[in-house]
Amino acid sequence: MMFRLAHISDIHLSPLPALTLRELISKRITGYINWRSNRKGMMTGGTLEALTDDLLTQHPDHIAVTGDLVNLALDEELETAQRWLKTLGRPEDVSVVPGNHDAYVPGALKKTRRYWEAWMRGDKQAAENLPVEFPYLRVRGDVALIGVSSARATAPFMATGDLRSKQATKLAEILTETGQRGLFRVIMIHHPPIRGAAPSHKRLLGIGLFQRIVRQHGAELVLHGHTHLATRYEINGPGWTVPVICVPSASQSFAGSHKPPAAYNLFTIEKTNVGWSCHMKQRSVIDAQMTIQTIRDDDLLAGS
Template sequence: MFRLGHLSDPHLPPPRGALALRDLFNKRALSAVAWRRKHKQHDPAVLAALLADVADQAPDHLAITGDLMNFASDAEAAQAQAWLANLGDPSRITLSPGNHDALVKPGHPQRLAALRPWFGDDTSGDFPHVRRRGAVAIVNLRSAVPTAPHLATGELGDEQRIELETILRDLGREGLFRLILLHHPPTEGAVSRRKRLVDAGRLRDIVREAGAELVLHGHAHEALVGKITGPAGPVPVLGVPSASTAPGHRHASARWHLLEIAANHAITVTARGFDRQGEPLSELGRYRLPPP
């Protein structure tokens, strides 16, 4: 039994000095306006309580599907690095970057480099990265790319998709449980067009031909259960709300998922989070996904 925790979109409060004067003339200015409007829904106390619950449940590994930052500034990258280091050893945590972690082009590769130890075991190359944990192979993708103002789309690109297909086929021949991580949902209609994964159809084609056992994502700030076609049947696709959203806001309250993956590839999902304002974090529900 492999026990995996999944959380997403913590949107850590920006540190003092996160934005410079030059940022008033690029996409970060729009994000700053949005943050002033929405920052109250991301409560550090809620995130702290959720992380304490994760620690109490002690999963074997933790998957985080992006958006640690808000403006993708150097100060935020340093803060995200320190936050991840405080969570535990990088070998026990896998991060798939989100669109807010890759908001603007200038300095983009250097900022993500600070988070590289959490991408995979061998991070000498680019995505995809693979982590083998017993009978489970975590295939980490990067859908986060800098985009034009008012867009939060993602894209994997040709090189990443070509390598992904080879990786999935090789891992399948080994009989491993193939778990795909990415920020943007690969299912149709999960988010609006301006937030979509632009090459989601091509990713679904790869999974249909090469196979996978589970896909985890964030980005939508909602609890989503979907599926995409695999060679042997439906492949479950699960998303979680933001890990810091306080109850009482438009989006779903903060929660995380504990996934228990059995030797026969059956998956038990336990949702843990906040149901109502003023109530403590608790188990919200539990369900089982059969092998695809």
Template sequence: MSIYRIAHLSDPHLPPPPGAFGWKDVFTKRLLSRIAWRKKRKVHRPEVLAALVADLKAAAPDHVVISGDLTNFASRTEISAARKWLESLGEPANFTVSPGNHDALAGAGGQERFAIWAPWLGDTGESQFPQVRVRGPVAIFNLCSAVPTAPHLATGRLGEDQLRKLDAALADPAYANLFRLVVLHHPPHEGAVSKRKALDDRHALHAVLERRGADLVLHGHAHEALLGALRGPNGATIPVLGVPSASARPNRHGPARWNAIEIEPRAHGGFDVRIVARGVEAGREGLAELGLFSLTEAVDQRG
């Protein structure tokens, strides 16, 4: 059986373009983010992101998942600039974007603020979630945990309506024999991030996944390489995988990395999944292979 390859990167934190921060923003949470960016810009480097994107393109994956935080202040100028960056990557149908908390940092509007990214969110041409895209043997369930929050908070929330629709989508028999991949920005498992950065309604998501199941959950937000697990139906284990920021030079969280997820259908049902991690190594130019592992074996050893 042929292998389907999905690349996962997250949290590129694109450099703010001119006009990304205006005088009216001093009265919003954007001011705090602007102050924080003075330090963060030393970590999030455009040359690192460019090297990672070049490495990813050379690998020619079948599909690319980007799990949020393309922007820093969520201004209209930034969101528009992020679209231009997405356009530079390739055809929108080959990329799926799940917005992050920085993409909804402040300002009016809900998910409609992402309408300009609609071609990268799903196949409906809308900015509503969840969206389901079928690519090869994979059904991608794209969620949005990005919501505006109070100062000093970076929490996420899916909401009852999105969770209800996810429950129905995961139960749809049309996806029963596909590899069901769930994508969101915030880590859904316990202990991945502090309470002020956590997914507020993660327990409701746990209940949906335990009832309906999934094959893999991808996330960003933590800026670390993380491997976790959630409970699926009948005691099954659902692996959860996160990556560091795609633009980060070596720092306390971990330098830039992307994961190649190789999904191979078995002849008699089910899938074998292998992860190939590629990223920045201190003292070495370019990106290198950091390791590879069987996802099932890694989760079994962890648990």
């Protein structure tokens, strides 16, 4: 059966709410200055609205959102993101993993989990009304959606993420189980699990651990965000290469930045007699009038 999975990332919902003096006396002051000087005019709600409208006309079976829904993890931002997620789809049809901006200061990630828990709970947690736990597993048809959290609060001017042993051990267990079930395994993570894909102050700590797990236990597709770029890398799996795909920010305007304009990816996944087929289509804003067209149309090698 054919399954259509859409991928968007780095939403950075705008406008930024007003900040109190107390909120500014933290790492948020650097983020606020960065927003005012660099991002305010380049990341717009109008662009995001046009992109998501086009995405929804494609009628995907599921939507993966790989983090950075907000900017400074203010309570008002988290509430706004919750409302936005409701416009994107039912919680069972949209899977979210957090990014570094969603965990911007100590304590923010705990609030993020509370506000967005319906979109970040695995099937087991949802069925038993348990709290969010990473990595989580959702199975939709023949597709296993595995949400990994690399989000953590960092010092000013840092945006690193991490993958620690407890989460890595659980990820390995999930990949083994879902592989034995013959499912197409999609890992969602915010930071790129590839060396050199992000500068050192924005990298994932635990890249080697992540890649070792994929080499040993397999996966069919890895989706990430963070860099705001349209990139494709590969990790060697147990007998095949696993595509690692990033998508540009969903709110990046057409002009005014060296980063590519807003885009989303649409993957068509189907089981065949010889394994899996996975076709990727990228749709992007192509002009200042927010025209959206397909700019990439590729078959990905995937599957065991």
